[in-house]
Amino acid sequence: MExxxxxxxxxxxxxFLLFLLSSGLTLIYSMMGVPNFAHASFYMLGAYVAYxxxxxxxxxxxxxxxxxxxxxxxxxxxxYGLRIVHRYGHVPELLFTFGLSYLVVELVQLVWGRSPVPxxxxxxxxxxxxxxxxxxxxxxxxxxxxxxxxxxxxxxxLLRHTRIGLVIQAALTHPQMAxxxxxxxxRVFMLVFGGGCALAALAGVIGGxxxxxxxxxxxxxxxxxxxxxxxxGLGSLAGAFITSLLIxxxxxxxxxLDVSLASLGVPVSAGSALAPLVHLTLAQVAPVLPYLLxxxxxxxxxxxxxxxxxx
Amino acid sequence: xxxxxxxxxxxxxxxxxxxxxxxxxxALSLxxxxxxxxxxxxxxxxxxxxxxxxxxGHAVYSGLGAFGAIHLMNRMADGGVAFPxxxxxxxxxxxxxLCAVVLGYLTTRRAGTTFAMITLGLVELVSACVLMFPEVFxxxxxxxxNRVIGEPVLGISYGPxxxxxxLIAGWLLVCAIAIYAxxxxxxxxxxxxxxxxxxRAAFIGYDPQRVRYLALILSAFFAGVAGGLSAINxxxxxxxxxxxxxSGAILLFTFIGGTAYFYGPIIGGVVGVLFSSWLSAYTQAWxxxxxxxxxxxxMTAPGGLASLTDRGWRLLRSGDIEAxxxxxxGLWLMAALCTLAGVILATEMAYQASxxxxxxxxxxxxxxxxxxxxxxxxxxxxxxxxMLLIAVGAMALAVWHRxxxxx
Numbered sequence: 001m002e003x004x005x006x007x008x009x010x011x012x013x014x015x016f017l018l019f020l021l022s023s024g025l026t027l028i029y030s031m032m033g034v035p036n037f038a039h040a041s042f043y044m045l046g047a048y049v050a051y052x053x054x055x056x057x058x059x060x061x062x063x064x065x066x067x068x069x070x071x072x073x074x075x076x077x078x079x080y081g082l083r084i085v086h087r088y089g090h091v092p093e094l095l096f097t098f099g100l101s102y103l104v105v106e107l108v109q110l111v112w113g114r115s116p117v118p119x120x121x122x123x124x125x126x127x128x129x130x131x132x133x134x135x136x137x138x139x140x141x142x143x144x145x146x147x148x149x150x151x152x153x154x155x156x157x158l159l160r161h162t163r164i165g166l167v168i169q170a171a172l173t174h175p176q177m178a179x180x181x182x183x184x185x186x187r188v189f190m191l192v193f194g195g196g197c198a199l200a201a202l203a204g205v206i207g208g209x210x211x212x213x214x215x216x217x218x219x220x221x222x223x224x225x226x227x228x229x230x231x232x233g234l235g236s237l238a239g240a241f242i243t244s245l246l247i248x249x250x251x252x253x254x255x256x257l258d259v260s261l262a263s264l265g266v267p268v269s270a271g272s273a274l275a276p277l278v279h280l281t282l283a284q285v286a287p288v289l290p291y292l293l294x295x296x297x298x299x300x301x302x303x304x305x306x307x308x309x310x311x
Numbered sequence: 312x313x314x315x316x317x318x319x320x321x322x323x324x325x326x327x328x329x330x331x332x333x334x335x336x337x338a339l340s341l342x343x344x345x346x347x348x349x350x351x352x353x354x355x356x357x358x359x360x361x362x363x364x365x366x367x368g369h370a371v372y373s374g375l376g377a378f379g380a381i382h383l384m385n386r387m388a389d390g391g392v393a394f395p396x397x398x399x400x401x402x403x404x405x406x407x408x409l410c411a412v413v414l415g416y417l418t419t420r421r422a423g424t425t426f427a428m429i430t431l432g433l434v435e436l437v438s439a440c441v442l443m444f445p446e447v448f449x450x451x452x453x454x455x456x457n458r459v460i461g462e463p464v465l466g467i468s469y470g471p472x473x474x475x476x477x478l479i480a481g482w483l484l485v486c487a488i489a490i491y492a493x494x495x496x497x498x499x500x501x502x503x504x505x506x507x508x509x510x511r512a513a514f515i516g517y518d519p520q521r522v523r524y525l526a527l528i529l530s531a532f533f534a535g536v537a538g539g540l541s542a543i544n545x546x547x548x549x550x551x552x553x554x555x556x557x558s559g560a561i562l563l564f565t566f567i568g569g570t571a572y573f574y575g576p577i578i579g580g581v582v583g584v585l586f587s588s589w590l591s592a593y594t595q596a597w598x599x600x601x602x603x604x605x606x607x608x609x610m611t612a613p614g615g616l617a618s619l620t621d622r623g624w625r626l627l628r629s630g631d632i633e634a635x636x637x638x639x640x641g642l643w644l645m646a647a648l649c650t651l652a653g654v655i656l657a658t659e660m661a662y663q664a665s666x667x668x669x670x671x672x673x674x675x676x677x678x679x680x681x682x683x684x685x686x687x688x689x690x691x692x693x694x695x696x697x698m699l700l701i702a703v704g705a706m707a708l709a710v711w712h713r714x715x716x717x718x
Contacts, residue, residue: 034424081610088613091365094424095566096609098559102602110599110665223435223555226428234425277444284443291436294429298417 002133007256008249013141015248016148020203021221022228022240023155024196030172030235031192032082034090037097039200040222041104046070046201047208047217048112051119059122063147066205067198074197078190101218109215116214144206151202152241159237168192227290231297233307242305247290254286319488326480330473339472340544344588346479347541349580352565353490354533359562360570361494362526363506364422368430369534369561371414371437372407374553376535377542378441378448379406384456384542396460396469400482400539407535408528415527419520422509434555441550453549456542469543479540486533491573493529502526560587563601567608569615578616596662639711646707653700660693 021043028036046066053062077100085096121140128136159165171178171188179185204217211217228247232239260281297304329342351373358364380403386392394402414437418429441448448454459470467474493499501522504512509519542548551557560583568579586604590597612619626632 035428081606085610085613088609090424091359091363092609092613094365094427095562096606099563099602099605099609102559102598103606106596106599106602110661113666219555223431227432230425230428230432280443288436288439288443291432291439294432295417295436298420298429302420 002135003256006132006135006137007252009137009145010141011249011252012245013144013148013248014252015245016145016152017203017207018221018225018228018248019241019244020148020151021200022225022232022244023152023237024199025225025229026232026235026237026240027172027192027199028196029229031189032086032093034094034097035226035229036193036196037094037222038077038100038104039097039196039225040218041101042070042074042197042200043204043207043221044108044213044215044218045073045104046204047119047213048108048117048204049201050205050208051112051117051213054119054122059125063202063205067201070201070204071194071198075190075194077197078193082193083186083189101222105215105218112215114215116212119209119213121209140210144210147202147206151199155199224290227294231294231304233304236304236306239304239306247293250289250293251286254282254289257282319484322487323484326484329480330476336472339476341584341588343472343476343479343544344541345581345584346476346483347537347544348561348564348584349577350483350486350537350540351534351561352568352576352580352583353487354530354537355561355565356570356576357490357493357526357530357533359565360575361499361506362502362523364419364523364527365424365427365562366418366430366558367427367555367562368418368434368437368558369530370555370557371434371553372411372531373534373538373541373561374441374548374557375410375437375538376403376407376531377538377548377552378454379403379535380539380542381454381456381548384458384460385454387460388457395464396458396543397464397467397478399543400536403539403542404532404536407538408532410535411528411531415524415531419523419527422519422523430558431555434553434558438550438554441553448550449548451550453547453552455547458543458546475544479544482536482540486536487577490533494573498522498525563605567605567615569617571614572617572621575615575617578620582616594659594662595666596658599658599662643708643711646704646711648704649700650704650708653697653702653704656693656700657697660697664689 021039024042025036025039028039049069050059050062050066053065057065081096081100082093085093125140125143127139129139129142130137159169167178167183168188168191170181171183171185172192175185178188208217224247228240228243231247232241232243258281260279326346330339333339333342351369354373355366355369358366358369380399383392383394383399383402384396387394387396414433418426418433421429442450458475459468469475469478501512501517505517505519505522512519512522538548538552541552564579564583565576566579567582568577569575586597586601590600594600608615614621
């Protein structure tokens with residue numbers, strides 16, 4: 001019970017972080033019709049900028065300013081890069097973001113070096129929030145959950161219950177119609193792209209010190225968020241939410257459980273070809289699970305959990 | 312007839328003569344790498360250019376093919392199987408195709424950008440699995456082999472690099488002709504139709520998913536051949552071979568070369584190896600240059616280098632070259648070179664200042680040597696020079712652009 005509850009809370013935290021990342025990606029995807037391959041780079045940029053700001057202004061200002069700064073960078077990228085490439089069609093647009101992810105990694109290494117930076121949890125959040133039976137639950141985990149949850153609530157309120165949200169939704173699905181009604185659609189796109197990047201950066205700010213801030217961190221989450229978007233159904237925020245939580249839970253439980261087919265009593269002789277497969281523990285399989293989920297989903301339901309159309 | 316055969320003869324002649332011109336051993340290994348990379352880019356373009364399938368996982372098939380080839384070579388060395396080394400790439404190709412039969416069935420269910428995302432997931436899946444079974448794939452260290460097996464046939468033992476180069480060149484020529492011929496079969500034509508308009512292709516009775524699936528299997532076969540060739544060339548295959556980085560590199564090179572022309576990927580493979588093997592020996596900023604060059608191509612010439620050469624060739628043939636045009640071209644070249652020099656200077660200094668030199672063994676003393684000059688990156692002067700070069704060059708380019716528009 002204790003194990004299940006703690007792992008559940010950890011999974012929830014990781015899932016929320018994944019959703020912060022994939023919600024921005026989903027928004028940008030519905031807008032461009034093209035996934036932003038540099039999305040994880042903005043996550044990394046968020047962590048590094050927050051590290052730089054936290055050293056000068058403290059963590060709380062970094063939490064506020066880093067997403068803002070990265071959001072502005074994202075908006076500039078949309079204005080001076082993507083908008084120009086957009087003319088040539090989808091493939092160059094996609095490859096532009098792909099090339100951008102190369103450049104961002106190089107620039108980050110140029111500024112902050114190739115080894116991990118000491119981006120630490122602020123002292124006031126360092127400690128135990130509560131002790132469940134005998135396991136301590138760190139404050140920072142709870143804080144991550146809180147920030148992500150608040151952000152999601154704000155996003156949902158913005159999109160569903162404000163005029164701006166209405167215009168954004170209209171511009172995403174019917175750009176010509178929104179333009180004809182007098183809305184500045186290119187500006188909406190720039191704002192959505194910048195906003196998506198800011199969400200990714202926020203995930204970087206609170207994820208960077210919970211995990212580790214290093215030049216490989218973009219590649220570590222890069223492909224998982226695409227799995228989230230595909231499994232959830234293209235362009236579906238709710239689908240991305242469910243899948244994020246699912247993958248968060250799946251991976252945390254898998255890492256925590258030390259079970260293999262051999263330990264469950266499947267008999268195997270040491271010399272047989274299947275021996276390595278049977279002795280593989282669930283923890284070892286954990287990194288593959290999201291991709292297996294993708295494969296299973298493609299076989300069972302190619303349009304994704306809540307997707308409405310075939311790609 | 313002459314128009315199809317002549318370029319191939321020239322290509323064969325080029326492959327034959329290249330090692331005679333660049334005879335040093337470093338150049339020879341570079342040429343061998345170019346051969347396999349060109350084949351990889353050609354097979355990648357079967358999907359991207361011909362079928363409109365943007366695959367981020369092309370290295371999966373070449374990498375698994377390479378593993379198949381190296382396992383076969385090790386069995387041959389044990390004496391378990393008798394097989395000519397010359398045909399080992401065939402085994403790589405068959406392994407690649409077999410993997411595509413399994414994996415491609417899943418990926419080709421979706422088209423367009425979803426296909427791109429799924430292949431990205433697949434490449435992670437495969438590279439994680441490769442690390443998970445060290446018994447089969449050798450874990451982090453990879454599997455090594457030996458290409459000199461058995462008695463030499465006709466004096467060919469594949470010991471010297473030159474023989475390996477000619478093996479690669481031969482396979483490249485055969486495969487390139489096969490890929491070219493495939494474009495003109497009904498399958499190649501229908502693949503173009505599926506790329507341009509899947510609904511209409513389906514309406515005239517072809518299942519787009521099946522066409523894509525077949526194309527992927529064929530393309531994976533050629534990628535596997537390239538993998539087998541690099542297994543023979545390097546005599547080691549590691550997990551990096553199936554990884555996302557290599558997949559990304561193949562895609563980048565193919566696009567830089569140009570996807571709309573058959574010879575585009577050939578240019579792309581050559582340029583790519585120049586960037587990743589040759590340039591990386593001189594500067595640690597090569598990835599920055601590659602990324603910047605790629606973005607520049609995407610933004611200014613989405614047809615790739617092949618479209619630029621094609622434009623130049625047509626201009627040359629039309630005979631419309633006047634003195635004024637040449638002047639304009641020369642001015643542009645000068646402005647561009649000026650900017651480039653400034654950018655290179657600034658980039659090299661930035662890398663030197665923040666990361667230190669690759670060759671540097673210790674201490675801050677080592678200074679940057681560029682174009683024969685020793686540059687102190689901590690003084691202000693070279694930075695001012697770099698900024699001036701960039702500013703002057705960029706301004707000249709802007710003026711050039713505006714004048715061009717006014718005409």
